Amino acid sequence: MFTKILHFGTITTLMICVCFYGFGQNLVLNPSFENYRQCPVTLGNLDKDVIDWNMPTLGSTDYFNGCSTVMGTPENFNGKQSANFGVGYVGFYMYAPNDYREYIQGELSTTLQKGEHYVVSFYVSLAERSDFAMKEFGIRFTEYPVEVKTSKVLSGLHFSKLLGNTSAVLEISYSNYYSDEIKWVKLTTEFEATGTENYMIIGNFKNNKRTQKYQTKRKITKGSYYYLDMVSVRIVKSKLQNTAVIQKKEYALDSIHVFKNVYFNTNKADIRGNHQQEMELLLSYLTINPAIEIQILGHTDDVGSNPFNQKLSERRAKEVVRYLTKNGIQKNRISSQGFGSSKPIATNNTEAGRFLNRRVEFVLSKPD
Numbered sequence: 001m002f003t004k005i006l007h008f009g010t011i012t013t014l015m016i017c018v019c020f021y022g023f024g025q026n027l028v029l030n031p032s033f034e035n036y037r038q039c040p041v042t043l044g045n046l047d048k049d050v051i052d053w054n055m056p057t058l059g060s061t062d063y064f065n066g067c068s069t070v071m072g073t074p075e076n077f078n079g080k081q082s083a084n085f086g087v088g089y090v091g092f093y094m095y096a097p098n099d100y101r102e103y104i105q106g107e108l109s110t111t112l113q114k115g116e117h118y119v120v121s122f123y124v125s126l127a128e129r130s131d132f133a134m135k136e137f138g139i140r141f142t143e144y145p146v147e148v149k150t151s152k153v154l155s156g157l158h159f160s161k162l163l164g165n166t167s168a169v170l171e172i173s174y175s176n177y178y179s180d181e182i183k184w185v186k187l188t189t190e191f192e193a194t195g196t197e198n199y200m201i202i203g204n205f206k207n208n209k210r211t212q213k214y215q216t217k218r219k220i221t222k223g224s225y226y227y228l229d230m231v232s233v234r235i236v237k238s239k240l241q242n243t244a245v246i247q248k249k250e251y252a253l254d255s256i257h258v259f260k261n262v263y264f265n266t267n268k269a270d271i272r273g274n275h276q277q278e279m280e281l282l283l284s285y286l287t288i289n290p291a292i293e294i295q296i297l298g299h300t301d302d303v304g305s306n307p308f309n310q311k312l313s314e315r316r317a318k319e320v321v322r323y324l325t326k327n328g329i330q331k332n333r334i335s336s337q338g339f340g341s342s343k344p345i346a347t348n349n350t351e352a353g354r355f356l357n358r359r360v361e362f363v364l365s366k367p368d
Helices: 156-160 276-288 308-325 351-357
Strands: 011-023 062-065 088-093 104-107 117-126 132-142 170-178 187-194 199-203 213-217 224-249 256-258 293-298 334-338 360-365
Touching: 088 132, 117 132, 132 224, 170 187, 199 224, 224 276, 276 308, 293 308, 308 334, 308 360
Parallel strands: 293 334
Antiparallel strands: 011 224, 062 088, 088 224, 104 199, 117 187, 117 224, 132 170, 132 199, 132 213, 256 360, 293 360
8 A cells, every 4th residue: 555644229310511620618527626525634535625526446636725724735745836727736646656546537517429529638747756757647438437446556457347338548648758847737639439438537547567657756755646637628529510410210119218328416407418419319209200108207316315316306307308398299298207216227335326326217108
């Protein structure tokens, strides 16, 4: 263990368009770590301090904010670094003895769109007390939040055992080492989305033997500690002109269908996720088949009381009903029901399982 010491269905689509390119809005929630639950007072408390960010492993990532005298900015236990995008940033070990690692995990405001290209970027600065500078930073996107009980490298084997899809490691590297202890250095790369990305993890996914590093000092910490700020994921945006879209999908009748891209945060009924295309396909099907009726079924995880979850599940179902009626589907064709937390499809003991249980389903049927 490395210890820190505080010194202080079938789809047919036809699309015709004329395009030109730009960049969309930042999809990372709380990208510069300015929104926090409490001012940091101790090491390794990212989970409790910062909103929308957490630690996917047992590694103890740190949060620094100018509001704190112990975990403040610009001076802290590992050196001195002014915040560049407000008053807060995070710090974590990219390299340490015995393969000890720290990571940060953040949530995206919407699921990335399959086949679209995105630019991911963030700023780093090497802490003064680091013995080593790194040549590469790794990024992995996941469908569900990661929660692995290890303080060592988050390896490919770990990811292979997780629920949902995970991306291959994206690496940002160049010929020099990220050794600047004064300025913030921007790292950036571009990738194509698979359409399942909801969370991102930043860190070093290689063990010590495979890590490319450069020794900058002599045995002060035996590690490489970086400050990180302003994380961004933006679509390489194509603005469509003269667009015609024809879409069709077939659904089995009298079967339960789970919305794959309609997600909810804990205790919330507002839809999140890349739900637009999925909703439009269902809308198109209901429009083409006016005799078909639909039942919407809402569910929650087990966080909260049974009465609260029952009402929340009903609100979630009604959110989908509202979308359909707003887009022309008659109310007499739609019914809805909430089940609270009574019908989980995964464990409620992990965040990934609870994420799956916060869902909406639908059943299509043809009246006799």
